[in-house]
Amino acid sequence: MSRNIWIRKKRFIFVVCIMIAIIFGAITLSNSNKNVDSVVQETGNLQAENATPPNAPPAVTQTSDIPGFVPKPSLNGSKASYDLSLKMTDDHSFIAIANITATNVSSDSWDKLELYMIPNLGGDLKMGEVLLDDRPVHYSLDKAALTVKLPEKLPPSATTHLKISYRIKNYSYFSNDGDTYVLAQWYPMLATYRGGWNLNYNANSEFADTDFSDFTLNYSLFSGYHLVSSSPSDADGDGSSGQLKADHILEMFVVVTKGMKSESKLVGDTNIRVWGYKLPQSTSDTIKQTAGDLLSFMNEHVGPYPYKQLDIVTGQHFGNIEHPGAVTIGLVRPEHLKQRVVHELIHQWFYGMVADDPYYDGWLDEGITEFATSSYLKQDSYLLHYLNLKGKPSNLPLDEYAENEFINSLYVIPNYKLSQYFDQTPDDKTGFKFLHSYFEKYKFSHVTTPEFVRFMKAYFRMKDNSFFQSWIVNESR
Ligand SMILES: [Zn+2]
Numbered sequence: 001m002s003r004n005i006w007i008r009k010k011r012f013i014f015v016v017c018i019m020i021a022i023i024f025g026a027i028t029l030s031n032s033n034k035n036v037d038s039v040v041q042e043t044g045n046l047q048a049e050n051a052t053p054p055n056a057p058p059a060v061t062q063t064s065d066i067p068g069f070v071p072k073p074s075l076n077g078s079k080a081s082y083d084l085s086l087k088m089t090d091d092h093s094f095i096a097i098a099n100i101t102a103t104n105v106s107s108d109s110w111d112k113l114e115l116y117m118i119p120n121l122g123g124d125l126k127m128g129e130v131l132l133d134d135r136p137v138h139y140s141l142d143k144a145a146l147t148v149k150l151p152e153k154l155p156p157s158a159t160t161h162l163k164i165s166y167r168i169k170n171y172s173y174f175s176n177d178g179d180t181y182v183l184a185q186w187y188p189m190l191a192t193y194r195g196g197w198n199l200n201y202n203a204n205s206e207f208a209d210t211d212f213s214d215f216t217l218n219y220s221l222f223s224g225y226h227l228v229s230s231s232p233s234d235a236d237g238d239g240s241s242g243q244l245k246a247d248h249i250l251e252m253f254v255v256v257t258k259g260m261k262s263e264s265k266l267v268g269d270t271n272i273r274v275w276g277y278k279l280p281q282s283t284s285d286t287i288k289q290t291a292g293d294l295l296s297f298m299n300e301h302v303g304p305y306p307y308k309q310l311d312i313v314t315g316q317h318f319g320n321i322e323h324p325g326a327v328t329i330g331l332v333r334p335e336h337l338k339q340r341v342v343h344e345l346i347h348q349w350f351y352g353m354v355a356d357d358p359y360y361d362g363w364l365d366e367g368i369t370e371f372a373t374s375s376y377l378k379q380d381s382y383l384l385h386y387l388n389l390k391g392k393p394s395n396l397p398l399d400e401y402a403e404n405e406f407i408n409s410l411y412v413i414p415n416y417k418l419s420q421y422f423d424q425t426p427d428d429k430t431g432f433k434f435l436h437s438y439f440e441k442y443k444f445s446h447v448t449t450p451e452f453v454r455f456m457k458a459y460f461r462m463k464d465n466s467f468f469q470s471w472i473v474n475e476s477r
Contacts (some may be wrong), residue, residue, distance in 0.1 A: 065437050066458045073445035074357070076211045077106025077193035084187050084252065085218040088225065093124075093169035094256075098187045103159045106193050110154040114197040116208040117146040118185040119168045121201075128165030144201040144208075146188055164188050179225075179258035180315065182328060185251060192357070192446075200359035202398035204406050206321055207251070209357040212444055215252040217244045228255040228275060230325040232307040236262075236273075246325070248444065250355055253323035255313050263288060267295045270305055276314040276331075286334055287312055290341045297376065301432040302349055303439045310348070312341065322347030339382055343373045349435075353443045361449050362406075363394040367414025368435070374415060375422070375431045386412045393473045395449040413471050421467060434459060450474075 083099040104110055119125045121144050130139050130148065138149045146164075154160055171183060185208065191199040192209045201208060219227055221240040228234055230253045231244035246252060255275075262273040265288045272295065274287045291312060299305055311326035318330040320340045327344035331337070350372065351365040358365070374381045391408040392401060401409060422431040437459060438452075447455075453468055465474075 065433075066455075069441075069455070069458045071441040071445070071455070072451055073442055074194065074448045074451065076446065077104065077108070077195075078190055078197075079103040079105050079211065079213070080190035081214045082187065082252065083216045085220075086183075086186075086254065086256075087219070088221045088256065089167075091169065092181075093167055094171070094181075094183070094186075095167050096165070096187060098162075098164045098166075100162045100164070100188065100190060101159060102162060102190055104154050104156055104193075106195075107156055108193075109156065110193075111150055112197070113148040113150065113160075113162065114191040114199045115146040115148070115188040116144050116185065116191060116199060116201065116210070117141060117188050118144055118201075118208070119166070119171055120144060120146075121203075123171030124169040126167040126169075128167065129163070130165075131163040133161050134163075145199050162188075180260060180313075181256040182313075182315075182318070183254040183256065184321065184323065186254060187252065189251065198357070200357075200397070200399075202359060204401065204403060205358045205362060205398050207351075207358045209359060209446075210250055211446075212248045212250055212355075214248060215244075215246045217246075217252060217254070218242075219244070219254075221256055222258075225256055225258045228257065228260075228273075228311050228313055228326060229253060230323055232309045232325060234309060234311070249324040250352065251323060253326050255311075255326070255328075257313075260313070265289075265292045267292050268299060268304075269308055270295060270310055271308060272310045272312065274312045274314065279314060279331075283314075283331065283334070283337070286337060287314070287329070287341055290338050291345055294342050294345050294376065298346065298349060301429075302372075302436050303353075303443065305348055306353075310345070312345075320344055322351055324348070324352045336382060339373060339377065339379075342377060343369055346372045346376070349439055354439055355446045356448070357446065359398050361395060361447070361452075362398065363410040363414045364447055364449065364452055366410045367394060367418070368438075370411045370415035371418040371431070372435060374419065381412070381415055383407060383412050384416070387416060389413070389416075389470075394471050395473060417467075417471055 081101045085097045087095045089095055102113055120141055127141065130137055132148065132150070137151065140147045148162060168186065171181070171186060189208055189210045191197050192211055198209055217229065217231065219241060221227065223240050226235065226239050229244055230249055230251065231246040233244060235242060260275045260277055262275045263284050265272045272288065272291045274284055276284070291310070295305055295310065307325050309325060312329055313326060314329045314331055316331055318328040320330055320343070321328045322344045327347070329340055329344060332340065346369045347365060350368045356362070356364040370381050370383065386408045388408045391413060392405055394409045394414050396409070398406065438455060441455065449472060453465065453472065456462070
């Protein structure tokens with residue numbers, strides 16, 4: 001259904017609402033202040049741990065649009081930093097060594113570590129040695145889950161060092177094309193610890209629940225190959241070996257390629273690079289223009305993109321996948337291409353900086369990104385034909401959706417509901433003002449569905465949950 005039909009219906013409702021609001025304004029104001037105060041008491045002061053990292057760029061001026069509201073992000077008790085190495089070998093497989101420093105910032109003692117090992121799902125993985133503080137250690141590998149048994153309990157505040165050597169071949173979990181190897185989630189990633197190890201994986205999910213971490217990557221490739229990554233300081237073409245760093249990002253995405261060329265566009269301090277094999281000039285121009293306009297808009301209206309590089313890697317057979325600092329885009333007709341580029345780049349804000357657990361709350365990045373995409377482009381999402389208002393709620397664990405259900409529940413329904421809501425507001429900028437406030441309050445932290453509901457209710461001073469009732473279930477976990 002087109003959003004325009006809703007706009008006409010809702011205009012009438014909106015006028016009635018304004019009249020009611022004027023009549024009851026004084027009464028509701030005093031009540032809503034009480035509501036906000038009680039929210040503050042509930043939340044306490046939990047934001048310090050998730051504050052903006054020291055190396056992040058200066059924030060947009062803090063808004064005071066919800067007086068007294070204290071964000072309550074989802075806290076993680078496991079911190080990691082990664083020192084990775086990646087070496088291309090004769091048979092075009094990769095030998096990798098991951099040195100992971102894991103710190104227990106929970107209040108529990110740990111008897112194991114849990115890590116995602118996604119290459120075990122999508123390629124030929126051969127494990128080498130696994131050392132804990134330089135000693136061999138028992139581990140088990142079950143699908144995407146690598147469990148390392150700790151010989152001694154790791155108490156709160158303690159740190160341990162894990163070294164994992166392995167070899168991956170034919171790794172094409174997300175994308176592969178000619179002389180290009182798309183290495184998404186190619187290294188062991190420490191799971192989050194939220195009252196217990198939180199490691200869930202579903203093939204419909206693009207991502208694992210990881211925390212913001214610092215990375216160093218040393219790489220050695222065959223001559224003629226080069227690397228594009230999440231790091232903001234990739235070399236410009238050439239450079240078959242080197243070291244890269246990336247601080248405070250969710251994952252270290254890597255593309256190893258030979259023969260791809262790039263074109264650049266500078267927006268503010270960010271160099272947008274569009275990569276591809278023999279991309280038609282008109283396609284390259286469309287992507288550059290779309291990405292540049294979008295970046296300027298988001299910088300101004302939502303919050304600044306903080307990195308000096310943004311890579312868009314295109315391929316005929318690529319999936320459209322977002323990663324911090326880099327996205328992959330499958331080449332399609334120009335009208336769909338624009339939506340894909342906008343959607344994947346908006347994920348830099350909603351996924352890359354405002355994170356969520358994709359197993360439980362994937363709609364928070366997919367649905368909000370779809371909403372921002374269609375609002376920005378002022379057109380319906382091309383996914384709208386999946387709309388089924390009788391479909392399952394948007395915040396079920398991924399295992400509860402059939403393969404043909406999650407697009408409707410995670411992408412389409414949230415976009416539809418949010419668009420309906422914001423179409424009622426008199427100012428067509430309300431949606432992005434709301435997203436700006438949401439971004440400012442939760443950047444570099446993880447949000448849950450209940451927290452988003454709490455935020456939206458406080459922002460719009462909603463009196464009850466009726467807006468959410470038909471598409472969000474109240475879950476406690
Ligand atoms: Zn998406």
